Amino acid sequence: MDCASLNPFPKAAAFRRPPAEVMRLARMGCAHPSRLSFLRTLLRRMMDQGWEFDRPVWDVDDAGVGRAVYRAIGPDRIYSLVAFAHDLPDEMRSDRVIATAWDATFAMFDGEPSDVDLDRLQANVPLQEAGRISQKELSLSRANRSVRLFEHVVDRLATGDQPNIDDVAAVGYLMRTTAVYGSGKFGAADLATVMDRPELNVPFQVEMLSVWLTRQFTVDIVEHLARVRGGARAARIDPAIRKSLGVGNSTGLGMAPFLVRHPILLNNWMMAREEALARVRAQPEAASNAVCEFRAALSDARENAQKWSSTHPIQVTKLDALRSDLDNISGYSAHWPTSVTDHPWDALWRWGEAHLSLEGQEALLALMLEPHGHLVDGLAECMVADERASFRLDGSMTVDALRQRLEQSYDWALTIDFDLPDNAARFWYVSEEKLEPRIGFRFEEDGADLEQPLCIARLAKDLHSALQEWSKEAPVASFLLAHPEHRFMVRRVQATERHPYAEVRDNLIAADMLPIDLMRCKLAFFGASRFDPRSDKWVRISLFQDLPYPSDLSPEAWA
Amino acid sequence: MIGSVDDPEPNDPTRSGPPLLQADGAWLSHNEIEQLCLKAARGAGMSWGLAEEAGFAAAWLARRDVDGPAAILSQITHADARSWHEICPEVTAGQVTARDGQELCPIALGTVLCDRGNNFIGSKQEPLLSVGPITYPVLLLPFLSDISKLCALSISLEWSGRRVFVGPNGEVTGDIPALESEPSIHAQIKVGSGPKPANANALRAFFVSEDTLSGLNRYALRTTVPASEMSRAGAGADDAD
Structure with missing residues (x-):
């Protein structure tokens, strides 16, 4: 889609950052999730359209082994996450590609699976790469338990207690996905064959839906095991603790080349984000409710930055800078905008460019988009690429x-x-x-x-x-x-002639190149938070932390 | 827990893994066919840019229920170890041949024709080009289809009294099984009357035989590097916390 022709703010072009500034690895490696991130777009669409969710199959035994089906019911189509729960010995638990068994395995079914479909999937999905799925499926994935947290939560809930909130905060998830394979992998349907559906015409929507439904599964399975163990004494997980849990994900070097292999897609992601920032900066005034929403988002970001931890030296330095920058933004914005400030959002941005580290600047970008959904959300439709x-x-x-x-x-x-x-x-x-x-x-x-x-x-x-x-x-x-x-x-x-943001403008074979910078950029577009590098080549992140669950949107199905 | 040195990368969510061989083959998505044939063509010595064209051609054919993967395997096996100089098309007025009487590679020929776009297009019903000998000519169809789209005219490939048409909307019709079975032909490319509508882009997967899969995988493996201790050291860790 041609974003330019849809632009309701032609004046925004003058506020757009040039590719020479945006497409540098150091800056891409400071990217933050925003309301244009793919998981935010997914949730927005499902809430706006009133999608409903339920769990028509929960056939899991006392050992936690069995299968379940989670349905996402939209206005035109139904998607079903088929989940297989396994009883995995600890010594077999590995996040690596060579792993042959997982705590749980999943496939996203296009429609509603019959028993025959479920049996077919049961014979293949638990094998992951060693199995085959069909054109009726849209993704294949798996997840492992957090050894630190999963057992602790089951134990506490079984005795009617709640988990220790410090332990919950330290891990942030019950299970982490170790791979989510989309478009056409292992025999699944090619994305190109379903891209005419509006709900799939934004990048990575199938994968995001799969992970979001998986998040529901992680809570359902701990509560199930707690009930098995504790019977009537068992507690449900506290709603506030539940909300703070995301789905973990560990991601290796394999993700890094993606942005380089897909230059037009990269351009469209970057272009949409940069156009969004430019539209906000181009506003001649700052509405008071938008300023309030900005301050609320800033407050959330400061809280998130306190909870965000990493032991990697590079990320430790970046986090220190981020916390300090967010404090500075808070200080500056307390007296902003004044009654005489012309283009106040642009003034805020220019102040940020002069006073903040790259971490702080990119965080400010995400914060400035937050109160401006009416200006920027439509740009999500421009992020796919033919x-x-x-x-x-x-x-x-x-x-x-x-x-x-x-x-x-x-x-x-x-x-x-x-x-x-x-x-x-x-x-x-x-x-x-x-x-x-x-x-x-x-x-x-x-x-x-x-x-x-x-x-x-x-x-x-x-x-x-x-x-x-x-x-x-x-x-x-x-x-x-x-x-x-x-x-x-x-x-x-x-x-790339018509795609100014298509190329990463750095030498990708230089001695000091950091692959995690490419991964941070891509993961921020997914909507990942708590980016935690474990080396210069692989990272841990969290998805959907602090966001609603399917059972929050359709509580009657989980009553 | 720090992982052992023999397996540093925790996982790779973006790769296409090796397709599992069933008893006689596997259903592959178009994405898998394109990527596998790209890698195999590169493994057989094509430049990256030409290998992309090979991947494109295989997936285009598979989408129309024609065995593009098998044709790619036949072609790269036939041309393996032949230099670009040998398969490089020579373009003269109304004619394309390979140097020194060699056989034309359909990927190289198709690419050259597409690069020249509608410069070749002559008057209707007049022969556009004589080409040949060209090996595994079914692989030429995806490229003729792109030219047809570019000039908004249908194009025919004619040989030994047989014809296949491609149209500007991705249609293909005519004696495709005969073309598929030809290992080498001399042909004429013409701007023809429109083909009858055919069901393009209807297929969502294509069954690839075990022989073709294992053959393509063998070539694709040539693009990979055996692991070294150096690449493994400190590259990552596994933690099950």
């Missing part, structure tokens, strides 16, 4: 025009000296043993000859060099006939 539409390249473009395009949009890449070892120190590859992306050290490890094309800056520079040898008027088609090795990058340069 990548096929820009697949076919234009061979009639001249070599000179292509060179100029490179010099305009890839100027940041053309100045990098890749002969310096630090500028080419890493290489991305796919590991033979697990068929997943990894990053290696070029000068110390074998395998650089099998490098994946994620080194965009160097590919751009190589293309630029090769073009110098060619006549300016020659068509790109002739150039590519002689140089098929540049086809990948030529396609990319042309496809």
